Amino acid sequence: MTETPTPRRLPTGLPARRAALDLLAAALSRRAGLEDDQAAAGLAGLEPRDRAFARILALTALRRLGPLDRALEARIPRPPPEVVRHILRLGAVQALVLGAPPHAAVSASVDLAESLPAARRFKGLVNAVLRGLLREPPNLSDPEALAPGWLLARWSAAWGRTTALEIAAVIAGEPDTDLTFRGEPGPLAEALELVPVAADTWRTPRRGEVAGWEGFEAGRWWVQDASAAVPARLLRPRPGLSVLDMCAAPGGKTLQLAAGGAEVTALDRSPARLRKVRENLERTGLAAEIVAADAAAWEDARDFEAVLLDAPCSATGTFRRNPDVLWAVKPGDIAALAATQARLMDAAARRVRTGGRLVYCVCSLEPEEGEGQVAGFLKRHADFALDPIAPGEGGAPAESRLEDGTLRILPTHRPGGTDGFFIARFARRLNRRARRDLAQAAGAAKSEA
The missing domain is CATH 3.40.50.150 (Vaccinia Virus protein VP39)
Incomplete structure (x- = not known):
């Protein structure tokens, strides 16, 4: 099964992709989570739009990491350096999930490899592997692969295989944002497109940095x-x-x-x-x-x-x-x-x-x-x-x-x-x-x- 990507207007420069690469590397090496101060520091010099893109690119790669790596391993006989794997992961989700034009995703990934001394000599591999993935798109939403195998096995033992796979299927999705309000939202309900969830919890389809949202500075709610x-x-x-x-x-x-x-x-x-x-x-x-x-x-x-x-x-x-x-x-x-x-x-x-x-x-x-x-x-x-x-x-x-x-x-x-x-x-x-x-x-x- 393949997906129909949702087109997005993506930044064309390298800084956002370099930031996404750093976020992904820090998360997978356990140096920093995506909410840590270290992650925020890596994004600080970017424009808001580039900052948002870097975060969503890294998050999407992490949400599809299992199926991504399965597809990459099938095409790469010998594992390349980890930085090259990260570039391939990011390039694949740009085209297959985030809706970047395929040629643009490949070109940007090759440029990213060219800009990094540790990855430069692998830019041909990046080009060939990504083009192969785009010719035969893998299923990046397979619940069997979305969670690490040992965790899926634990969830299966606790709640049964069907429930475990239903849980795993949630991993691929980009969630809406839940807010706890002090009192009734009033006009903010329309401004933030809120739907009630439970008690004083409301859900908005908005995502990303919240500091500029209506009601934040006034202290009306918190995430x-x-x-x-x-x-x-x-x-x-x-x-x-x-x-x-x-x-x-x-x-x-x-x-x-x-x-x-x-x-x-x-x-x-x-x-x-x-x-x-x-x-x-x-x-x-x-x-x-x-x-x-x-x-x-x-x-x-x-x-x-x-x-x-x-x-x-x-x-x-x-x-x-x-x-x-x-x-x-x-x-x-x-x-x-x-x-x-x-x-x-x-x-x-x-x-x-x-x-x-x-x-x-x-x-x-x-x-x-x-x-x-x-x-x-x-x-x-x-x-x-x-x-x-x-x-x-x-x-x-x-x-x-x-x-x-x-x-x-x-x-x-x-x-x-x-x-x-x-x-x-x-x-x-x-x-x-x-x-x-x-x-x-x-x-x-x-x-x-």
């Missing part, structure tokens, strides 16, 4: 995937509620909690990432205490009525916006991350006041990071119990609710896609010793009376 907006709602923020947002950066959930009137402490180990939280609080006119510290070693003695732990994870559920995560994570990472998550859950438990709630979430599709954490946590903390999430509560898709009242949101659970998440809510009850002490105190008071 936040519909799935990512669910956990904070499950704590039912209200004026005066004391909440600890652990691992808070980049701050979307902090903003939600503060917008609900809660007294929020935003805790994160990265001062650099907390700068983004502070900027968003200032832009939206919201307030929260910001603390830079390791959540597991934070020496503050306070406890809170509610704790939200969005734990560090493999982030495989975010592949719609961050396709690089699928190729950055390795099989051995899952167990190491699960151990970190368990340690942070224990730290979070110590911060929950008796009678309070803990929401644990990860934007991962891997069961060890989600469902697999629940039983171990409850075994280690007898004073906690699952607080089942009601169907549809917090704006979660109805089909995401599991039998035990936790949530497993899959990317296929909303029309147009959504981030994959696991979410569990726990309540801290009186432990056995505290219940006994209270009973004894009540008995003594009754005897004295």
Whole structure:
């Protein structure tokens, strides 16, 4: 099966393609994700149109990386240097997905190879391979190849082959943008072409840099995937509620909690990432205490009525916006991350006041990071119990609710896609010793009376 590309007016100069090449190389070498400061620095000198093109070119190559590499390997008997592979990947998606005229895509790729000392002697190979691909276009949307094989096998084991392939098929698509609003959008609904998703989440077909969009500078909204907006709602923020947002950066959930009137402490180990939280609080006119510290070693003695732990994870559920995560994570990472998550859950438990709630979430599709954490946590903390999430509560898709009242949101659970998440809510009850002490105190008071 071949695709009919959507024509786009593409930049003709090399700087945008060089920037796309750098983005792709950084993502696949695990030097930087596409949202990192390093990636932003590589785009800083470009005009807005070239900047947008470089990002979409790199993102499209990452979204089709599996089928791309399968097609390239069939045509190249001996692997060329990695920079040449990147040039071929970018050239192929320009013509086959982004709609560049074939001759222009080939010519631009040859020019890019010519401009790089490490690739110059391979410009003939670039020309021949791309022309061959264009004569016999490969299927760059094959779900069997869109995800790394080991991840597809994991998803198949967890949810069955059919569901795994449905999830993988989402990888190829360019997602719309979800926004969380403070109040009703009003005239912004028309200006941004919004459609309602859930509660205060709205979706716009716009993509790319958001700083110039209507309502941004006024702090009316912030970018936040519909799935990512669910956990904070499950704590039912209200004026005066004391909440600890652990691992808070980049701050979307902090903003939600503060917008609900809660007294929020935003805790994160990265001062650099907390700068983004502070900027968003200032832009939206919201307030929260910001603390830079390791959540597991934070020496503050306070406890809170509610704790939200969005734990560090493999982030495989975010592949719609961050396709690089699928190729950055390795099989051995899952167990190491699960151990970190368990340690942070224990730290979070110590911060929950008796009678309070803990929401644990990860934007991962891997069961060890989600469902697999629940039983171990409850075994280690007898004073906690699952607080089942009601169907549809917090704006979660109805089909995401599991039998035990936790949530497993899959990317296929909303029309147009959504981030994959696991979410569990726990309540801290009186432990056995505290219940006994209270009973004894009540008995003594009754005897004295």
